[in-house]
Amino acid sequence: MQKRWVPTPIEIAKKPDYILSGHRLCAGCAAPIIVKLTLKAIPNPENTILVNATGCLEVATTIFPYTAWKRPWIHNAFENAAATASGVVAAFKALKKKGLWKDEEPTIIVFGGDGGTYDIGLQSLSGAIERGHKFVYVLYDNEAYMNTGIQRSGSTPFAAATTTSPAGKVIPGKPEWKKPIGFIVAAHMNAYVATVNPFYWQDFVMKVRKAIDYDGPAFIHAISACDRGWRFEPSLAMRISKLATDTCLHPLWEFDPETREYRITGQSLYLAKNPDKIVPVEEYLKLQGRFRHLFRPVRRDDLIKTIQNRIRKEWNYLLKLAGFKS
Amino acid sequence: MSEKKPGWKEIPIAGVPFISSLEYKTGDWRVFKPVIDDDKCIKCLLCNIYCPDMAIHVKWDDTGNKALGVYVNYDYCKGCGICADICPVKAITMVKEER
Amino acid sequence: MLKEEVVGQEERLLNGDEAAAWAAYHVEPDVVAAYPITPQTIIVERFSEFVADGLVRTEFVSVESEHSAMSACVGAAAAGGRAFTATAANGLQLMNEILYIASTLRLPIVMAIANRAVSGPINIHCDHTDAMNVRDAGWVMLFCEDAQEVYDTIIQAFKIAENPNVLLPVMVSFDGFLISHTAQKVKVFKDPSVVREKFLGGPRKPAKIKLMGHEVELSLNPKNPIPVTFGPLDLYDYYFEHKRQQSLAMQNAYEVVKEVHEEYARLSGRRYGDGVTVPYRLEDAEIAVVAMGSAPGTMRYVIDEMRDEGIKIGLLRIRLFRPFPYRDIIEKLRNVKVVGVFDRAQDQGMMGGPLFLETRAALYELESRPKVVNYVFGLGGRDAPPEMFREAFDELVGINKGTIKPFIRKYIGVRE
Numbered sequence: 001m002q003k004r005w006v007p008t009p010i011e012i013a014k015k016p017d018y019i020l021s022g023h024r025l026c027a028g029c030a031a032p033i034i035v036k037l038t039l040k041a042i043p044n045p046e047n048t049i050l051v052n053a054t055g056c057l058e059v060a061t062t063i064f065p066y067t068a069w070k071r072p073w074i075h076n077a078f079e080n081a082a083a084t085a086s087g088v089v090a091a092f093k094a095l096k097k098k099g100l101w102k103d104e105e106p107t108i109i110v111f112g113g114d115g116g117t118y119d120i121g122l123q124s125l126s127g128a129i130e131r132g133h134k135f136v137y138v139l140y141d142n143e144a145y146m147n148t149g150i151q152r153s154g155s156t157p158f159a160a161a162t163t164t165s166p167a168g169k170v171i172p173g174k175p176e177w178k179k180p181i182g183f184i185v186a187a188h189m190n191a192y193v194a195t196v197n198p199f200y201w202q203d204f205v206m207k208v209r210k211a212i213d214y215d216g217p218a219f220i221h222a223i224s225a226c227d228r229g230w231r232f233e234p235s236l237a238m239r240i241s242k243l244a245t246d247t248c249l250h251p252l253w254e255f256d257p258e259t260r261e262y263r264i265t266g267q268s269l270y271l272a273k274n275p276d277k278i279v280p281v282e283e284y285l286k287l288q289g290r291f292r293h294l295f296r297p298v299r300r301d302d303l304i305k306t307i308q309n310r311i312r313k314e315w316n317y318l319l320k321l322a323g324f325k326s
Numbered sequence: 327m328s329e330k331k332p333g334w335k336e337i338p339i340a341g342v343p344f345i346s347s348l349e350y351k352t353g354d355w356r357v358f359k360p361v362i363d364d365d366k367c368i369k370c371l372l373c374n375i376y377c378p379d380m381a382i383h384v385k386w387d388d389t390g391n392k393a394l395g396v397y398v399n400y401d402y403c404k405g406c407g408i409c410a411d412i413c414p415v416k417a418i419t420m421v422k423e424e425r
Numbered sequence: 426m427l428k429e430e431v432v433g434q435e436e437r438l439l440n441g442d443e444a445a446a447w448a449a450y451h452v453e454p455d456v457v458a459a460y461p462i463t464p465q466t467i468i469v470e471r472f473s474e475f476v477a478d479g480l481v482r483t484e485f486v487s488v489e490s491e492h493s494a495m496s497a498c499v500g501a502a503a504a505g506g507r508a509f510t511a512t513a514a515n516g517l518q519l520m521n522e523i524l525y526i527a528s529t530l531r532l533p534i535v536m537a538i539a540n541r542a543v544s545g546p547i548n549i550h551c552d553h554t555d556a557m558n559v560r561d562a563g564w565v566m567l568f569c570e571d572a573q574e575v576y577d578t579i580i581q582a583f584k585i586a587e588n589p590n591v592l593l594p595v596m597v598s599f600d601g602f603l604i605s606h607t608a609q610k611v612k613v614f615k616d617p618s619v620v621r622e623k624f625l626g627g628p629r630k631p632a633k634i635k636l637m638g639h640e641v642e643l644s645l646n647p648k649n650p651i652p653v654t655f656g657p658l659d660l661y662d663y664y665f666e667h668k669r670q671q672s673l674a675m676q677n678a679y680e681v682v683k684e685v686h687e688e689y690a691r692l693s694g695r696r697y698g699d700g701v702t703v704p705y706r707l708e709d710a711e712i713a714v715v716a717m718g719s720a721p722g723t724m725r726y727v728i729d730e731m732r733d734e735g736i737k738i739g740l741l742r743i744r745l746f747r748p749f750p751y752r753d754i755i756e757k758l759r760n761v762k763v764v765g766v767f768d769r770a771q772d773q774g775m776m777g778g779p780l781f782l783e784t785r786a787a788l789y790e791l792e793s794r795p796k797v798v799n800y801v802f803g804l805g806g807r808d809a810p811p812e813m814f815r816e817a818f819d820e821l822v823g824i825n826k827g828t829i830k831p832f833i834r835k836y837i838g839v840r841e
Contacts, residue, residue, distance in 0.1 A: 024350070
């Protein structure tokens with residue numbers, strides 16, 4: 001078994017940045033934090049290629065003639081980041097076979113938002129995973145189609161207000177629950193899957209490193225707090241991110257395709273052992289404008305309770321998968 | 327930008343961007359700017375880790391292994407305030423930008 | 426005129442699809458990412474066999490849709506490799522948005538199209554509507570008449586695409602079923618290295634561009650001193666300039682197609698006109714017919730019959746469709762009195778079929794113009810027998826004599 005890489009803040013701070021300042025993502029956006037941490041986890045960043053689906057990240061980092069990327073990078077279209085990555089992986093495999101590429105095959109990291117992953121991109125992601133190409137797909141999940149103006153996606157949580165699932169007089173926000181993308185990818189039984197939170201940076205980079213080392217496809221699901229779309233003060237981005245895990249809305253786990261084991265990690269492991277420390281979901285909801293209608297003008301205890309119960313149900317399901325007695 | 331932009335014969339083909347984003351100073355987005363109290367700072371480096379704009383840098387010692395402190399690159403800092411919010415010892419305050 | 430040094434070839438019995446697969450085998454692309462669709466399936470099947478037998482070191486990516494096929498080709502070509510795929514009809518439509526991107530990113534991808542009618546109703550047989558649908562995507566487009574030309578043209582396509590003045594993807598079309606599934610005698614090179622080394626000059630060398638003061642490879646090569654960003658966001662201040670660059674590349678492709686065709690002819694001993702258009706008995710013609718694909722074969726048979734009767738009729742087969750060879754059309758048809766343009770593609774809402782519109786637009790340049798009329802035929806695999814063409818050609822004779830009034834467009838072969 002490989003020795004685990006457990007980095008210190010100094011080790012992380014010393015590593016150079018491959019996403020540069022001057023990008024035009026919103027002040028307080030978590031997506032560049034996710035990218036920064038991902039790139040810091042790569043053991044051989046000089047031999048790395050990035051693929052990016054259409055979305056906030058892609059658009060705001062490459063407004064022609066500027067580019068914020070210090071690594072080779074390709075944006076193709078919205079729904080095909082995984083397919084494009086498949087082509088890159090296959091090309092280097094062939095070039096290596098023909099003796100035209102003498103080094104190790106480059107590490108391929110794919111960045112996709114929930115827009116380009118959950119819905120329109122699900123086909124190409126599933127196909128790429130089934131074929132078993134070696135790449136790491138990092139999903140930066142801001143829970144709506146943010147780049148086009150905050151429309152709902154399959155990742156938008158229950159009762160969240162978006163422009164296509166507004167909190168109206170009759171329907172209070174999105175009526176559907178969030179699609180469990182992590183389990184869907186894990187069900188392919190072919191990929192290393194992990195959920196991460198940029199606030200819990202050490203757990204984050206350790207899992208990305210593990211994903212890179214895995215000899216096959218890997219999927220990292222990162223929660224990406226969006227101050228514009230979730231409607232909160234930019235400075236609270238990391239605080240809200242932390243709460244997403246502390247309320248068990250975005251628990252930290254990983255799936256090992258070799259042993260088919262689910263493992264709860266980091267802060268979530270602590271909460272599994274100390275369930276009294278789980279934060280009530282209301283603490284998370286009340287900080288965000290997209291859930292404002294649950295509190296004003298009238299408190300919707302029914303909806304808050306529905307959400308809390310569902311969290312409990314999903315958390316218990318995860319505990320069972322990971323072999324915990326709930 | 328008031329200078330004349332390059333014509334189609336002067337820019338690279340295939341739409342390849344030819345200027346680093348480092349030339350685009352996002353610092354003028356700010357309304358508030360972070361001010362670091364070096365005395366309070368415990369060099370945990372969390373502000374460097376969480377800054378979305380890579381705008382807080384570490385002052386390294388001569389060996390390059392010890393952090394002496396952190397400083398803000400005001401050319402790019404957008405004033406989001408994440409650093410002030412997560413600093414465990416409240417060494418960072420957000421101060422209204424004077425223009 | 427350089428000496429021809431025709432290199433060793435052997436004759437095989439191959440249908441159009443197999444000829445395409447053999448061309449791909451001889452080129453040995455780095456990546457083939459393809460999805461099956463009738464009538465192109467034999468291309469992917471045959472190529473899979475070459476891969477499984479270790480005859481090629483190509484990575485064959487069995488993508489889950491045509492959209493992903495073209496996306497993977499974009500990734501592979503951006504990585505610096507040679508990429509090849511094949512599709513038809515709805516597959517081509519599904520990958521539509523990526524075609525434009527492949528052209529913008531200046532990626533020399535080659536694609537074979539077994540022309541098939543576009544759904545609906547769903548029809549698996551031959552017509553050119555699928556290729557016509559994507560004629561503005563920025564791809565160089567060539568139309569082949571038979572399986573031999575398919576083999577030859579696909580090999581040429583890689584060289585055209587990779588030319589530093591072009592750097593555009595190339596689409597090679599041939600009639601679905603009529604050519605794709607009809608066995609013919611095809612001469613292929615005995616030694617693949619003739620194609621890979623002698624003709625193509627070895628592995629693909631991505632173009633070099635100047636970026637931030639350095640010379641870099643236009644690819645995702647991690648070794649580039651300045652890493653390349655592919656596919657940025659353009660605002661209104663740069664998009665037009667980027668498109669203008671593409672237009673120039675498309676214009677450059679015209680000469681390159683001719684040069685590559687000539688170079689290949691020296692190795693193979695085979696020519697198709699000058700590579701752009703293939704005239705037949707056009708020198709003293711009063712009546713000309715214009716068409717693409719396999720129909721010209723039948724048309725030549727009818728033309729010979731009519732020539733024997735003393736009628737001055739000739740054919741101009743269009744091989745290069747994009748960039749559209751408008752100068753050649755003006756040149757070769759300037760002295761003709763009546764031109765019948767035959768479109769095997771739909772003309773929904775247009776004045777006539779696509780080939781007709783472009784031919785007529787070209788001929789508008791002439792002070793003294795021929796009468797140009799359009800026949801839409803053969804949609805969805807509707808048979809196009811010699812008798813049908815004879816009837817149409819006789820009409821053209823009538824128009825020339827003044828006994829028949831010229832019209833804009835007619836449909837032939839459809840039951841009224």
